[in-house]
Amino acid sequence: MPGVYFITNEFLEDAKSAARDRGMPQIRVVALPADKYYRFRASKEELQPIANTCFNHMIEALTRPLTPEEAKPSPIQKQREGGNLQVAGRDFLHAFEKTNELFLGNRWSDGLPIVPPAPDLVNAMLAGTTRSPQEIIGQVAPKNGTATVEKIAINAVMAGAKPEYFPVILAAMEGFTDTHYDLTHVQASTGSFTPVVMVDGPIAQELGFNSGIGMLGHGWRPNSTVGRAIRLSLLNIGQTWPQVNDMALTGRLEAYTFFTFAEDTARSPWEPYHVSRGYKPEDSTVTVATSVNPTVFGGGAVTPWTGPGVIDSIVARMKGGGVVWPHSQTYILVLHPDCAVDLANHGYSRTSLQDYLYEQTRVPYEKLAGPVFFGHDNEVDFIRTSIADGRIRPDRAQVFLDALKPGGRVPVVQGPDDFHIMVAGGSPGYDLLFSYPGTNWANQTKRIYGATLTAAGRN
Amino acid sequence: MPHTSVEQAQIQLEVMNPRGEIPPSKTLGISPRGGSLDGKKIVLIDNGKFGANNFLEVVGAMLKENYPKATIVMYPKPAAQTITNLPKWYPTVKPQGDLFVFGVGD
Numbered sequence: 001m002p003g004v005y006f007i008t009n010e011f012l013e014d015a016k017s018a019a020r021d022r023g024m025p026q027i028r029v030v031a032l033p034a035d036k037y038y039r040f041r042a043s044k045e046e047l048q049p050i051a052n053t054c055f056n057h058m059i060e061a062l063t064r065p066l067t068p069e070e071a072k073p074s075p076i077q078k079q080r081e082g083g084n085l086q087v088a089g090r091d092f093l094h095a096f097e098k099t100n101e102l103f104l105g106n107r108w109s110d111g112l113p114i115v116p117p118a119p120d121l122v123n124a125m126l127a128g129t130t131r132s133p134q135e136i137i138g139q140v141a142p143k144n145g146t147a148t149v150e151k152i153a154i155n156a157v158m159a160g161a162k163p164e165y166f167p168v169i170l171a172a173m174e175g176f177t178d179t180h181y182d183l184t185h186v187q188a189s190t191g192s193f194t195p196v197v198m199v200d201g202p203i204a205q206e207l208g209f210n211s212g213i214g215m216l217g218h219g220w221r222p223n224s225t226v227g228r229a230i231r232l233s234l235l236n237i238g239q240t241w242p243q244v245n246d247m248a249l250t251g252r253l254e255a256y257t258f259f260t261f262a263e264d265t266a267r268s269p270w271e272p273y274h275v276s277r278g279y280k281p282e283d284s285t286v287t288v289a290t291s292v293n294p295t296v297f298g299g300g301a302v303t304p305w306t307g308p309g310v311i312d313s314i315v316a317r318m319k320g321g322g323v324v325w326p327h328s329q330t331y332i333l334v335l336h337p338d339c340a341v342d343l344a345n346h347g348y349s350r351t352s353l354q355d356y357l358y359e360q361t362r363v364p365y366e367k368l369a370g371p372v373f374f375g376h377d378n379e380v381d382f383i384r385t386s387i388a389d390g391r392i393r394p395d396r397a398q399v400f401l402d403a404l405k406p407g408g409r410v411p412v413v414q415g416p417d418d419f420h421i422m423v424a425g426g427s428p429g430y431d432l433l434f435s436y437p438g439t440n441w442a443n444q445t446k447r448i449y450g451a452t453l454t455a456a457g458r459n
Numbered sequence: 460m461p462h463t464s465v466e467q468a469q470i471q472l473e474v475m476n477p478r479g480e481i482p483p484s485k486t487l488g489i490s491p492r493g494g495s496l497d498g499k500k501i502v503l504i505d506n507g508k509f510g511a512n513n514f515l516e517v518v519g520a521m522l523k524e525n526y527p528k529a530t531i532v533m534y535p536k537p538a539a540q541t542i543t544n545l546p547k548w549y550p551t552v553k554p555q556g557d558l559f560v561f562g563v564g565d
Contacts, residue, residue: 001553002492006514006562015564023484032514032563041510041563044517051517058518059525062501062558065493072488081478086471095472108477117475145479154477190565237479247565 004061006054008034010247014188017245021143026070028061030054081145084119103158107241110231110256114158125153128163129170130450137170138177140238141184142245147173147237152229155236159228162221164453165207168286169229172197175288175444176234186290187240192248193290196332196434197227197260198422200274201284203448203456209262213426216259227257253293259434261424267337268423269344276350277445284448284457289332289420291434298339301428307342310335310431311356317433318361318412324368324379325437326400327386329413332420332443333357336429354416362409380404492558497528500556505535511563518560532556 007015009031019027032050040046087102089095099116103109115121126133126149133150140147149170156169176183176195186193199209199222210220218224240246252258265272274285297313299305314333335343343353368379383400386392392400396414403410413419420443425431451457501522503515512535519531534555536548552559 001557001559002490003559003561005564006560007564011565021484023486024489025486026489028489037510037514037563041513044513047510047514047517051514051521055518055521055525058560059496062560063492063494063496066489066491070489071491073486075486076484078483079481081476081480084473084475086473088471090469092470092472095470099472099474103477116472117477118473119475122475139482140479143479143481145481147479151477151479154475158477232477236477239478239481 002062003028004058005029006032006058008032008037010034010243013244014247018142020076023076024073025076026073030057030061087116108236109158110228110235112256114232115160117154117157121157122150122153125156125161125163125166126150128166128451128453130452131170137173138179140177140187140234142188143239145237145239147177147233151237152233155232156225156229159225159232160221161225161229164451165222165226165229167448167451167454167457168199168203168207168222168226168284169233170450171286171446171448172226172230172288173233174446175286176230178444178446181288181444182290183234183238187234187238188246188248190247190249191292192250192252193292193436194252194254195230195258196287196289196291197230197258198273198287198289198332198424199226199260199262199284200265200272200287201279201448201456202282203284203451203454204262205266206454206456211262211264211424213429215261215424215426216254223260223262224257227254227260230260231256231258259291259294261334263422264337264424267341269341270350270421270423273420273422274445279445279447282456285445286448287420287443287445289330289434289443290436291332292436294334294432294434297431297433298336298429300430305339307339307348308346310339311343311353314431314433315357315360318357318435319363324363324383324410324412326383326411326414327391328437330418330420330436330443331357331413332422332432332434334422334424334432334434336425336427336431337423338427338429339431340423350421351416353421354419357419358411358413358416361412362403363412365403365406365408365410368410383410496522496526496558499526499558500530500532502532502534502552502556502559504552504559504561505533506562506564507536508563508565514563515560518562530556534559 007029012031015029019025032054036050087095087099089098100113103114131149135149137147152170152173156166186195207222209222263273275281279285295317298310387397387400393414448457449459503519505512505515522529522531
C-alpha cells in the first residue's frame with residue numbers, strides 16, 4: 001500500500017534508522033518543523049501554515065514513480081561486530097586514553113571512562129559463570145542485536161564490574177530481552193524512562209549490594225557497575241545513540257547506572273519480594289522494570305510520619321489526576337524498612353497492603369473525565385477498547401465492565417499484584433513510588449544461576 | 460621528562476568489540492505509485508499522539524479541496540498498543556483504501 005509518513009525534523013534520523021531496521025530503508029517521509037508543530041498542534045488554524053508548506057511535498061511522495069532503488073533497494077550489508085582491535089600507545093596510559101577516544105568516537109561508550117575490554121579481562125569475566133560464551137541471552141531492541149554471554153561480558157568489563165557480579169548482569173539482561181518486555185519503549189521513547197534493577201536473595205548480601213542509606217547513589221561497586229554493565233550492554237548490543245534512535249527527551253536521571261539496588265530482606269517484616277513472586281527463599285533473583293522517575297514520600301529525617309499516613313499520601317497521589325490506564329499501569333513501591341515494619345505492626349502483610357492499595361485507588365466512574373489521546377475521546381471508551389482487544393486480561397475484564405457505569409469504581413491497575421512492594425532504604429528513610437504508564441506489563445523477575453565465584457546463585 | 464611530539468608505539472592494547480551482531484533482515488521496496496490521486500481512497504492514520512488528529516484533519520481538508528474526486532477517510536491507530544497486538548492491527552489498514560498518510564510520528 002503506497003503511503004507517506006509525517007514526522008518532525010528532529011526525528012528524521014530516528015525514522016531512517018527504524019526504516020532500515022525493519023528492512024524498508026526507502027520509505028518516504030515528510031518532515032515538519034518540530035519547533036512549530038509541537039507548539040501549534042492544539043489548533044487547526046495554527047497548523048494550517050505548517051500544512052501549507054508541506055502539502056506539495058506530501059503529494060509528490062504519494063504520486064512520484066519509484067526509483068529503481070526505492071523499488072528494489074540494495075541489500076543491507078550485515079555489519080560484522082567481531083574481531084579484536086589493536087590500539088597502539090606510547091605507554092599504557094596513552095593506550096588507555098586512545099581506547100576511550102576510539103570507543104566514544106564509535107558510539108560504543110557512555111561518555112565516562114571505560115575499562116578497556118582486553119581479552120584477558122573478558123575471559124576473567126566469563127569465568128564468573130558456567131554459561132557458554134556463545135549462549136544467546138536474547139535480542140536487544142531496537143536493532144535486535146544478539147546478546148551473547150560474551151558480548152555482555154565485554155560490556156561488563158567496560159563498566160568496571162567484577163566477575164562475581166556477572167551472573168547478576170546476565171539474569172538482568174534475560175529480563176530486559178524477554179519477549180514480553182517492551183525494551184524498544186525503554187530504549188527509544190521520548191518519555192525518558194529509566195530501568196529499575198532490583199536484586200533479591202542471598203547473593204545481594206554476599207556481593208555487598210547497598211540496600212540502605214544511599215542505595216540509589218554512588219559508592220557501592222555492585223550497585224554502580226551492575227547497573228552500568230546493563231547500561232552499556234543495552235547501548236552497544238541494541239546499538240542506540242541519543243538523537244539518533246534513542247529519543248529520550250531529557251535523557252535519564254540515572255543515565256549511567258539506572259536505579260540499581262537490592263532489597264533489604266534482613267530488615268523487611270515480610271517475605272522477600274522474589275518469594276512473593278514464587279521463587280524459593282534460597283534463590284537469588286533480579287527484577288527489572290521500566291519506570292518514570294520516582295516520587296518520594298515520607299518524612300525522612302525532617303518531619304514525622306506514620307506507615308498508614310505514607311500509604312494515604314501514596315493513594316492520594318495515585319488518584320490525583322491524569323488518565324487512568326489500567327491496561328498497562330504498574331507501580332513499584334519501595335518502602336524503607338521502618339515504614340514497612342510500622343505497616344506490619346498495623347496488621348498489613350504485603351498481600352493485604354496490595355489489596356488496600358487496589359481498593360483505595362479505584363476511581364469513581366463519574367470522575368473518568370480526563371481527555372485522552374490515542375484515538376479516544378474519553379477514558380470510558382479507552383478502557384472499553386482495552387478490554388475488547390485483550391490488553392486488559394480476560395480474567396479481569398468483568399471487574400472493569402461492572403465498574404464502567406454510574407456508581408462504579410474503576411481500578412487504576414488490572415489487579416492488586418500490579419503493585420510491586422519491596423523493602424529498601426535507610427533509617428530514617430524515604431519511600432519511593434516508581435510508576436510506568438507504558439505499553440506493556442513491564443516487570444520481569446529472573447533467577448540468577450551459573451555463578452562460580454559466589455556461594456549463592458550457583459544452581 | 461621532555462615532551463616529544465613523535466609518538467612511538469611502545470605497546471599494543473588489544474580490545475574486543477562490544478557491539479551486538481544484527482541478524483540480517485530481508486530488504487523490501489516500497490509500494491509502486493504514480494499518476495493522479497483522483498478517484499483514489501486516501502487513508503489518514505492518526506498515530507494517536509496529541510494534535511495528530513488536528514494536523515491530519517487540516518491535511519484532509521486540503522486533499523478534498525485539491526482532489527475533489529478523491530475519498531478521504533480517517534483510520535486512527537487504536538489506543539496505546541502492546542508489543543503483542545500491533546502486528547494484528549497493521550493488516551487491517553490495507554482494506555481501508557488505496558494510499559495512506561501516517562502522522563505525526565514524533
